[in-house]
Amino acid sequence: MKLLLTGCAGFIGANFTNYWLDNHAEDTVIGVDCLTYAANLPALARLKTRERFKFYKTNVCHRQAMDKIFQEETPDVVINFAAESHVDRSIEGSRVFVETNVLGTQALLDLCLQYGVRRFHQISTDEVYGDLPIESEEAFTESSPLKPSSPYSASKAAADLLVLSYYRTHGLSVSISRSANNYGKYQHAEKLIPKVIEYALKGKRVPIYGDGLNVRDWIHVDDHCRAIDAIVSGAPSGGVYNVGSGVLLPNIVLVKEILKQLGEDEELIEFVLDRKGHDKKYALHCDKIVAELGWQPQIDFADGLRETIAWYKK
Template sequence: MTRKKVLVTGGAGFIGGNFVQYMVNKYPEYDIYNLDALTYAGDLTKHRGMEDKENYRFVKADIADRAAIIPLFQEEKFDYVIHFAAESHVDRSIEDPEVFIRTNVLGTQVLLDAARKFGVLKFVHVSTDEVYGELDFDPTTFFTEETPLQPNSPYSASKASSDLLVRAYHETYGLPMNITRCSNNYGPYHFPEKLIPLTISRVLNDQKVPVYGDGGNIRDWLHVLDHCTAIDLVMHEGVNGEVYNVGGHNERTNLEVVKTIIRTLEKSEDLIEFVKDRLGHDKRYAIDPSKLEKLGWKPTYTFETGIAQTIQWYLDNKEWWEQIISGEYRGYFERMYGVK
């Protein structure tokens, strides 16, 4: 039987990296290709234990580089493309929107052209609930797959744009695809600039933890391994052309999240420092994942079990996040592969 080839873009990032490990270990009969440009958040050290596995291969390339992507697809003839690669930090998008448009929109177009030209079986585009805009604080309201797209930041606008491109390639060219839109992820290997790992690392070092505004903004938290199982299901069972929301049923204010971490680490809430609110800061995100649940998926982590496990992971893996904060991780690819 011919081995299936799965291209995972952004596989050196947080969610993509966890998905690469999940797929390599779960499907030894699949060849998993990890494609990443290794920008600032791309970290290969998380894959040290997999680099000798026969079904894992790393490819360094920029998804917006047509001259690299088209020949790669032509040579490998991928069966599946799972597209995580994206600039994703909202604060950075406010400071420099252009790089978000290049990667998230133009890069997605290059991948779509390659997937269409070389006949992939399924293109799974991993998006975000932020494309829907914001909800009010009414706990009975949720984002569904029918919610209009109303992005409020350059980041979410770039993701909404890429969502629409994927849909258009399905409608115009018949490209087999699914779009998934997830709530906020957390878990192992989360890049230290994001709320949960930032809070953990700063609290452990007795440093002030910045909290935007009054900390009342609400997010629905999804453990990254629950997200991996959702993508796996959509990849194999998703109805062609459909969108699936992936949510964890774990709404918390940012302040609640920070206080939970401080309490778990037995530190003082005096470490909390309220700072000027972010421009265009959405009040609340909350997802109705019932469509995906009908397909057969359910989250296994509550926020309580997930955040406890995540905090313990950061305690047990200080070497990983300390070398990220220090910037030492940036030289790993060159040391490992002998090229820049």
């Protein structure tokens, strides 16, 4: 089978490309990435040494160039990791988020229709549901309404709706995974876990938004990769799946744990002005993927975090 993976040089895309090549010995991966600031060039350099991997430096919005790739490569499956992914940047300026996350997805959907791709899988986020009050005991299901808060999550929700519209209107075979916050190797230093590690190791103050009580569900990127595999390999067309670990942590608890593991003082923490529109809490029901596809997270959070910190230190 031939997979086309967009955003293959990003955090999750690079982990997933390695995962797929390691676990599907017969398959070929075509990677597409335009290498924005968020691309991980060392990860890409390593990918380029792998057999059964071919790379195109291309923007998913560039119709002609993408058309040529589809024509030459005739992928069986397309998985869309390419995105502008940082909420703070979407608050500063949202245009590129709409271009890549919405129009980029739309361009890929048209190409999948045109070239008879067997499955288009969209990498989405739990942020499309909006947030819950901190004290809430509820969790979002796949049929919870989409109520995104930030321009980032609004662009992701728009993309999800487009994907489902191509399923309903054109009968395109699609699936969507809505995952919680990922952690692991190759993540850009602007994101919480690598940022805390980097700042602490440099002895810099570690900024935390607001009171630090905002709650996130943290899933190891390898567990997310296994979930995408389960969906792409076994889910019916039109399937939407939440992917979380159930490990819910207030940011302050996570940051203190990282500092403890690094042997650094909690005094490094500096509470800063809260992010505009900051989501309070994310929590996901993941019964559907467990019941239908037999997926379960395998990586214990304490082990995964320890290993991740060791990787960034190195």
